[in-house]
Amino acid sequence: MNDFRDNLIEVAVCMPAGGSFTYGMPAGQTLRTGMRVLVPFGRQRTTGYVLGPGSAPPEKDVKPILAVLDESPLFPAAMIPLFRWTSEYYKYPLGAVIQTALPGGLTLSEAARWTLTPEGRARLLTQNRLDPAEARILKLLAEKGLRPRELRARLGPDDPYSVVGALERRGDVRIVKTLRAGGAKALQERWVRMGSGEPAAAALSPKKRALLEIVAAAGALPVGDLAERMPNAGIHLRGLERSGHVDIFARRLYRDPFGEAIHPDAPPELTVDQRTAVGAVGAALGQGFRAFLLKGVTGSGKTEVYMRVASQAMASGTSVVVLVPEIALITQTERRFRARFGDDVAVLHSGLSEGERFDQWTRILRREVRIAIGARSAVFAPFSDVGAMIVDEEHDGSYKQEGGLHYSARDLAVVRAQQCGAVALLGSATPSLQSYHNVRSGKYTELTLPTRIEARPLPEVRTVDLRRCRDLRGPGKFISAELNRALADTLRRGEQALLFLNRRGFASFPVCAACGATLRCRHCDISLTLHREANAYRCHYCGFSLPGSASCGACGSKQIKRLGMGTEKVEAAVRALFPEARVARMDRDTTGRKGDFLRLLKGLREKTIDILVGTQMVTQGHDFPGITLVGIVCADLSLSFPDFRAGERTFQLLSQVAGRAGRGDRPGQVILQTYHPEHFSIRTARDQDFDAFYRQEIEFRKALGYPPITRLVQLRLSGRDARRVREQAEALGAQCQTLRTADSAFVESIQILGPIEAPLARIAGQFRWQILVKSPQTGCLHRFVDRLLAARPPGLAQKRVRMIVDVDPLFLM
DNA sequence: AGCACGCCGACT
């Protein structure tokens, strides 16, 4: 069976430079769109993905597919348009896009490595006619060989790589190419059942008779279960299999990614607003593409709307993708979907092992589920019949993937809905400026849930001007009298408090008391943070660390002032102020191990924690019903970032934290400490007034020509050699200018900012420069970048300067 | 990515 009439197949190859190529049919094999194949590519072999029938390229020999790697497709043909769109829009090779979309561990790639021949091995032993350089190389390769680039790296400057060539000519070393397979596979479990044929007549031992009875009673059961019930069951079982009493067979096993049991729930009565929202989206289902933005304060019941929409989409025979932000552990939304829809839900998030992800992927492919829920990569869930794409907390930064394929899952969700004629439903209490702008321009339909369910009041937010505490010493400098009093009241009432600070560690700005120099990272342009618990100064960008006893790098003094604050310092202050309170801290340092996070959540739920100090980790995805006081220790940290979105991020963060207060049956209050009480991001967050924030922020974006008024593409250059990176950045900048002036459409629409040194000029030893390309017209912007990339900047790729193209960048650092 | 092709400096 075959999808292809003639013998030409279009294959996307997994290569940095590859798009799709035409190959010939392998003889006598079943081949279908969505399968992986092994293809020759240049002088090597690589994994490719079958996209469909191919067309012969002119005057070019077509090579045959070497092997078919799957028995059934890994993705439906319906997803190929999404892959192509992603590849073109984000300037990333098609094969690599597909590789990113699929669960990991599925790519076969050919690895060439230098290895010793038997002659080489003998020569290394006898040292016969072997000079020191040759001996060093043979020794390096003796164990299991090295990839060419690894060998080059190990060889250092005085051992020329050419010696390897000489050794090869002499027959001592050679290149061996091996295919490295990914590890993900379906898991098989051995099961046993009664034999189907006539068993050989023989006397059975009591043990064997007992075993047979268990099997007969169960019908079929895993061999592992038998082994638990009876020691040495395996041996007896083998005998029984030989004599034909039982059959042993393999059964597909699905790893269970769900740690805890979840109890089914029943749909509650909808509020009037919820009913209106569900009605509007429901009416649009099956009527072609429509996008909705559901704006609802925290606690207003957005998840219930998602679930009703999902349920309606499923009722009409379509599938649903639900995206949730990437956070530690499973989100509340995920948990509630599983409580409502049970086995109809597949989950795809980073907490799963490679094998678990593969299993969930397979369940979707086999149409065993109708809902896929997960973090950003779930946007590629392999449904062929999507009816609704739902994005929860659509403003969340974690939808943007940094590294590899730089994509926004939120934006791709809308594109996918558009391609499938489905409904896109984006929800947030604090929508992104981009999405709300789409409402204003008529692209999205706005739906609102203006009140909390059960008419719970929004928390009262008070701002405290930290400038009045500036000259105080000790904890009073950052725990104001107001916050102190509110904490005391909360504790007295037996309620819980949350203290939020968007920075971990104890002191973020260690300064030498003698000479005034700061302790800085050796590899990055940033000061180190003191982590008192770990007794170390750490760099939050590259992981570099110094012992807590380190002295000033400039003058050698041991006297280091611990300026700047982090969650550790807040925790210490709170413990000092309220010695009787039970204080816990939640940040990346305290949730390193699996289970830490759950333990903290449990502590909150069971009221064994009175005060929780945490970073933005506490703002996401979880309800803390007992918390009635939220203290924002310093609201300004995210405001000072050199990024045009700093105000937007601050507004979102503060609103989200504030929303954590009073989600149970008692009202909440929020104390917001700031050095900039008059800043509009902080004022509007205090008033929980998104519309006011939007009106002012959009004016600012208009004035400066930033998104969502324009679109951006960022070109990022990095490398170890500062001079080379700067030179390449300048050359690329010049090339941008030339390209721009060559076309009047570009002159009119394209603006080029830079090249400039990145705000963080060095991270992990990499010097960084950037160029921003800006245009109000998406089409023109992409044409420009495509032309720029086609005329690949000379020398850039090979000069040990790396270029990353980030379309719609979210963080400009 | 890897590999070949092609053009310039230091050696037999």
Place this chain on the structure above:
DNA sequence: GTCGGCGTGCTC
């Protein structure tokens, strides 16, 4: 004269 350095371009 050639060997080998790296910069450039291609892979169905």
